[in-house]
Each structure stands twice: as C-alpha cells, then as structure tokens.
Amino acid sequence: VRPRDAQDLGQLASLMDRTYERKFPVSSLVIARFIDNLSSKEEVDQAQYYLYKFRHSPNCWYLRDWTIHSWIRRCLKYGARDKALYSLKNKVQFGMFPDDFSFNLLIDSFLKDEDFKGACSVVEEVMLQESFERISTQILSLYALSKYLATKPELSWQEERSLGASLMLAGLKQENSVGFSARLLGLALIGKVELSRGIHAVFHEMPLIWTSGYLGRALAVMDAVCDFRDVKLSEEVDLSVNADGQNGTDTPREEDDELETQKLPEYINRFKELKERLVSRDRIDSRSLESLVSALTQQTLEACEDADIAEYQQTVSVWEAERQQLIQRERETKEKNQKSV
Numbered sequence: 001v002r003p004r005d006a007q008d009l010g011q012l013a014s015l016m017d018r019t020y021e022r023k024f025p026v027s028s029l030v031i032a033r034f035i036d037n038l039s040s041k042e043e044v045d046q047a048q049y050y051l052y053k054f055r056h057s058p059n060c061w062y063l064r065d066w067t068i069h070s071w072i073r074r075c076l077k078y079g080a081r082d083k084a085l086y087s088l089k090n091k092v093q094f095g096m097f098p099d100d101f102s103f104n105l106l107i108d109s110f111l112k113d114e115d116f117k118g119a120c121s122v123v124e125e126v127m128l129q130e131s132f133e134r135i136s137t138q139i140l141s142l143y144a145l146s147k148y149l150a151t152k153p154e155l156s157w158q159e160e161r162s163l164g165a166s167l168m169l170a171g172l173k174q175e176n177s178v179g180f181s182a183r184l185l186g187l188a189l190i191g192k193v194e195l196s197r198g199i200h201a202v203f204h205e206m207p208l209i210w211t212s213g214y215l216g217r218a219l220a221v222m223d224a225v226c227d228f229r230d231v232k233l234s235e236e237v238d239l240s241v242n243a244d245g246q247n248g249t250d251t252p253r254e255e256d257d258e259l260e261t262q263k264l265p266e267y268i269n270r271f272k273e274l275k276e277r278l279v280s281r282d283r284i285d286s287r288s289l290e291s292l293v294s295a296l297t298q299q300t301l302e303a304c305e306d307a308d309i310a311e312y313q314q315t316v317s318v319w320e321a322e323r324q325q326l327i328q329r330e331r332e333t334k335e336k337n338q339k340s341v
Contacts (some may be wrong), residue, residue: 032066036067043078051269069099071096089121100131100133104133111143128207130207139297149290164188165206177292181233181289187215189334195260226283
C-alpha cells in the first residue's frame with residue numbers, strides 16, 4: 001500500500017477554494033492529498049465536488065492514476081460505492097478513467113454482494129473504455145454478465161446493445177468455449193438491435209464497427225466452431241432474434257438496414273443448418289453460459305489474481321516514485337518563489 005501523506009482536510013479544502021477563487025489551477029498533488037486523507041462517507045461526498053472542480057480546471061489532464069485508484073478505494077471503504085459508480089458513469093465530468101486494478105476492485109465489490117446488475121454497470125464502462133486487456137478483468141466481466149443474464153432480466157434495447165458489446169469484446173479475448181459462446185450471444189444481441197433500430201443505433205457512442213451484418217457475424221462464429229476440436233458452444237446460446245424487422249424508431253431506415261432485414265429468412269435457415277452441423281460434430285455443450293463461465297472462473301481466476309497482485313505492487317512502486325518526483329518539484333518551486341520575494 002502507498003504511504004499516506006497525512007494532511008488536514010480542512011486546510012486542503014481552504015487552499016483549493018482560495019486557489020480557484022484567484023483563477024489559478026490546483027495542482028494534482030493537492031487533489032491527490034485530499035483524496036488520500038478521506039476518512040468518512042461525508043468526506044467522500046465533499047471530495048466528489050473537488051474532483052468535479054479539478055476536472056473543469058486548466059490542470060484537468062493531470063488527475064493521476066493513483067488518485068483515481070485511491071478515490072475508488074476510499075468510496076468502497078466508507079460505504080460510498082454509489083459515488084464511485086456515479087463518477088465512473090459521468091467520467092467526462094469527473095475524469096474517471098481507472099486502471100484495470102481499480103475496475104476489478106469495483107466489479108468484485110458488486111459481485112460479493114451478488115448485485116449482478118451493478119457489476120454489469122461497471123463492466124459497461126470497461127467496455128466503453130476498451131479495457132478488457134487483463135485476463136482477470138475479462139473473467140470477472142464475463143462472470144458478472146452471465147450471472148445477470150441468468151436472472152432473465154427485462155432488457156431495453158440500450159441494455160441489449162451494451163450487454164451484447166460487453167459479451168462480444170470480452171469474449172474476443174478468450175479462445176475457449178466461454179469466449180466463443182460469449183461472442184455468439186453478444187453478436188446476436190447486437191444483431192437484434194440492428195434489426196429493430198438500424199445500424200446507426202448500434203455504433204452510436206459505442207466501440208463497435210459501423211458495417212451492417214451483426215447476425216451474419218454471429219453465424220460466422222458458429223461456422224468457425226464447427227472446425228475446432230477443443231471448443232464447444234453453450235446449448236442455451238441462441239440467435240434469439242425477435243425478428244419482425246419492424247423499425248423501432250421514427251427515423252427513416254437506411255438502405256443497409258432494409259437489406260439486413262431482407263436477409264433475415266436466410267439467416268434463420270443458415271442458423272438451423274449450422275446448429276445441426278454443430279450437434280453432429282459434438283460441438284455443443286449442454287451447460288449454460290453461466291455454468292461455463294463459473295467453471296472457467298474456478299479454474300483460472302485465482303492464478304490470475306496472484307499474478308495481478310505482483311504486478312499491482314510494482315505499479316504502486318512506480319506511482320510512489322512519480323509522486324516523490326512531484327513533491328520534490330513542488331518543494332523546489334516553493335524555495336524558488338521564496339528567494340524571489
């Protein structure tokens with residue numbers, strides 16, 4: 001754990017208020033010290049205001065990774081997880097772009113309380129920030145997604161799009177039955193949105209390609225699995241398209257959207273053919289996606305977390321070295337200013 005630089009919160013708040021009143025920028029060290037010294041839920045509430053102020057100041061690009069990490073830790077420690085999630089959802093207003101360790105902490109906190117919808121809210125941010133690089137993040141995310149979907153929630157089209165994109169992008173990182181099953185389900189959910197709302201609704205403000213044909217890509221996953229030896233698709237994963245092809249918006253449909261709707265009978269026939277081929281080649285797993293992900297989690301998560309802890313300790317050392325450099329620079333600047341007075 002990083003050594004804490006004990007400070008008086010009242011003095012730090014007063015310093016920041018005076019600095020902003022004089023139209024000067026607050027340094028990243030000052031906001032970092034404020035976050036590091038939080039010791040109650042009430043102080044977390046106060047800190048949210050100063051994070052907002054810092055984000056809307058000339059120094060907004062200098063909110064340090066360790067400050068974001070410390071903010072999330074303090075929120076979890078003092079029962080203010082909702083504040084962490086709110087600042088994450090409003091990342092542009094608060095500058096919340098966490099590292100993988102911070103994302104994992106927040107997802108895990110929701111999972112421990114069996115709040116799978118809350119965990120998926122964090123996973124959505126991982127997806128939007130395209131942060132599925134760490135294996136532990138992939139597994140925790142897929143675990144949250146599969147657990148939430150197992151509750152059979154009523155989903156809006158925006159939720160289908162978000163869950164679909166999260167499943168697909170996390171699944172792309174896993175070259176196993178879980179990965180391919182997640183990809184298939186994710187692409188099917190996105191394809192469903194594409195059919196009902198059009199391709200523009202799919203890729204708007206999402207890290208998704210803007211080329212039509214998500215159901216076709218889902219079928220391509222099935223086709224690929226037919227030729228694999230060590231991969232099976234979960235039996236419960238279906239295209240599950242509520243396919244009346246009706247436009248769910250008042251906006252006129254693009255030509256590409258109309259063409260995609262016309263392909264639907266072809267997609268359905270192709271799906272049936274591929275399902276039969278998968279069955280004949282023993283490429284279907286009778287377990288649910290939830291069961292497959294749970295088994296993968298038991299097999300691999302502990303080893304991943306051990307590796308993460310070692311890497312996290314190195315990251316903390318790097319953060320501390322960077323912090324000490326900033327403290328030294330701050331000290332030199334103060335001395336220089338005193339000499340010039």
